[in-house]
Amino acid sequence: MRVIIVGAGEVGSAIAESLSGAHDVVVIDVDADRVETLTYELDVLALQGDGCSLDVLQEAGIEEADMLIASTDDDQTNIVTCGTAAVGGDPFTIARVKSPQYLHTWERDNRAFGVDFMVCTDLLAARTIVGVIGLPTAQDVDMFADGAVQMAEFEIPAESPVAGQTVQEADRFDSLTFVGIIREDDIIVPSGGTTIEAGDDVVVIGSPESTRAFSSAIAPQENRPSDIVIVGGGEVGYQTARLLEERGFSPRLVEHDPGRARWLAEQLPKTTVLESDATDRSFLERENVGRADAVIAALENDQQNLLATLLAKRLGAGRAVAIVDTVEFAELFEAVGVDVAVSPREATAEEITRFTRGRHAENVSIVDGDRAEVLEVEIEAESVFADRTIREAASDLPDGVVVGAITRNGEFVVPRGDTVVEVGDHVVVFVETDSLEQMTQLL
Structure with missing residues (x-):
C-alpha cells in the first residue's frame, strides 16, 4: 500500500515509523530539517513542501496513493490537504484535528471536507483519561463490541495480593481472560500455572464488570473515585x-x-x-x-x-x-x-496507525507500544474460527494468540476450549505483533 503522510512532527513521524516496514511511505513537510532527519532515520521517501499544494502531492505520487494522512499541527491545513488529495487522485484520506467542532461537522456528514476518516486529538486524550480514571489501577483501557468487552492493562504493585499468585489463583472471575503478561522486554502468553510477579503489566480481556472486579483485586483499597x-x-x-x-x-x-x-x-x-x-x-x-x-x-x-x-x-x-x-x-x-x-500526540498516532491496520477489523488496540494488538473481528464463513470450537481452531493458530472474548447478538460469551464460534460472532483476540500478519489472514 502506498501511503502519503503530510506533517513530520511527532505524530506524523510516529505513524511513518510504524507503517514503513510494511508499506511504501512518502512523508511531506515544510521543514527541511525534519525532512533530512526522516531521510536518514526511516525507510521512507521524505519530501520538502506544502502538502496543500497539488504540485507537491503529485510529486509524492498522489495518483497512485492508496491513503493520505494529514497530520500537521494545523486543523485547517489538514482538512485542505485532504480536499486537495481528492482532486489529484482517489486515496482514502485521514485528517488529524484538535478541535471537536470539525469532528462534529464531519460526523453529521462523512462526505464533509473530502475527509474519509477524522481523528480528534483532544477528544481522544479525554477518552483515554476517563477510561483510566474508571479503573483506578489501570495503565491502559479500551472498549470493544459496543462496550460489551473491555481490554485493560494493569501494573502489579509489590504490595498487591495478586503478586506471587499464579494466573489460576488470580482468575476468580467468570468473564475475564488473562491474555498477556509484559515482563521487561518479554511478552508472555500465560497459562494457568504462570506466576504473576510484582512489576508485571498484566493484560486482561473481559466484561466491564469482571475487569472492574480484577482492578479491585489488584489493590483492594482502591475504590471507584468519588472526588x-x-x-x-x-x-x-x-x-x-x-x-x-x-x-x-x-x-x-x-x-x-x-x-x-x-x-x-x-x-x-x-x-x-x-x-x-x-x-x-x-x-x-x-x-x-x-x-x-x-x-x-x-x-x-x-x-x-x-x-x-x-x-x-x-x-x-x-x-x-x-x-x-x-x-x-x-x-x-x-x-x-x-x-x-x-500523550494526546501518541494517542492520535496510535489511533491513526491502528485504523490503517484494522480497516477490515471492527476495532484494534495497540498494546505496549506496538508489541501486541487486540483485534475485534466479525466472523465470516471463511474464518478459521467459523463453526469450530476454540480448541479445534487453536491448532491452526500461530503462537502468541489468545481468544479473549466473544459476543453473540450483543451478549457476552465466555470463551472456553469447547465454545463453538458461530458465523456472525464478534471475537476479540490478543495477538503478538510477530504473528499479526498471519493471524489477520486466518481471521
Whole structure:
C-alpha cells in the first residue's frame, strides 16, 4: 500500500515509523530539517513542501496513493490537504484535528471536507483519561463490541495480593481472560500455572464488570473515585469533564481565566467550576484538593502539568493523571511520581496507525507500544474460527494468540476450549505483533 503522510512532527513521524516496514511511505513537510532527519532515520521517501499544494502531492505520487494522512499541527491545513488529495487522485484520506467542532461537522456528514476518516486529538486524550480514571489501577483501557468487552492493562504493585499468585489463583472471575503478561522486554502468553510477579503489566480481556472486579483485586483499597479534580479548563479539560458527567461523576474543575470559567460553568451542569490558579498551594489546601481521589492536570504546557500533579500528590491526593504534550516526557513524568501520563500526540498516532491496520477489523488496540494488538473481528464463513470450537481452531493458530472474548447478538460469551464460534460472532483476540500478519489472514 502506498501511503502519503503530510506533517513530520511527532505524530506524523510516529505513524511513518510504524507503517514503513510494511508499506511504501512518502512523508511531506515544510521543514527541511525534519525532512533530512526522516531521510536518514526511516525507510521512507521524505519530501520538502506544502502538502496543500497539488504540485507537491503529485510529486509524492498522489495518483497512485492508496491513503493520505494529514497530520500537521494545523486543523485547517489538514482538512485542505485532504480536499486537495481528492482532486489529484482517489486515496482514502485521514485528517488529524484538535478541535471537536470539525469532528462534529464531519460526523453529521462523512462526505464533509473530502475527509474519509477524522481523528480528534483532544477528544481522544479525554477518552483515554476517563477510561483510566474508571479503573483506578489501570495503565491502559479500551472498549470493544459496543462496550460489551473491555481490554485493560494493569501494573502489579509489590504490595498487591495478586503478586506471587499464579494466573489460576488470580482468575476468580467468570468473564475475564488473562491474555498477556509484559515482563521487561518479554511478552508472555500465560497459562494457568504462570506466576504473576510484582512489576508485571498484566493484560486482561473481559466484561466491564469482571475487569472492574480484577482492578479491585489488584489493590483492594482502591475504590471507584468519588472526588475528581480537573486542573485546566481548555479543550481537553472540558471534554474530560463532559465525559465524566456522562458516566455519572460530578468532578471539580479549576480554571484560571474568568471568562472561560463562566462558560465552563454554563456548559457543565454537574461539574463544580473553581476560578483560580491550580498551582497556588494555598488555594489547593483551602479546597481540600489533597483529599481528592484523582487529580487530572490538563494545563497549557508540560511544566505546569507536572507542577500541578506533584503539588497535589504532596498534599495527599490519590491518583495523578497528567497530559504530556511532548511524547518523550511521558516516561519521565511517571518516573518522578505521576501515576499516568497521557500523550494526546501518541494517542492520535496510535489511533491513526491502528485504523490503517484494522480497516477490515471492527476495532484494534495497540498494546505496549506496538508489541501486541487486540483485534475485534466479525466472523465470516471463511474464518478459521467459523463453526469450530476454540480448541479445534487453536491448532491452526500461530503462537502468541489468545481468544479473549466473544459476543453473540450483543451478549457476552465466555470463551472456553469447547465454545463453538458461530458465523456472525464478534471475537476479540490478543495477538503478538510477530504473528499479526498471519493471524489477520486466518481471521
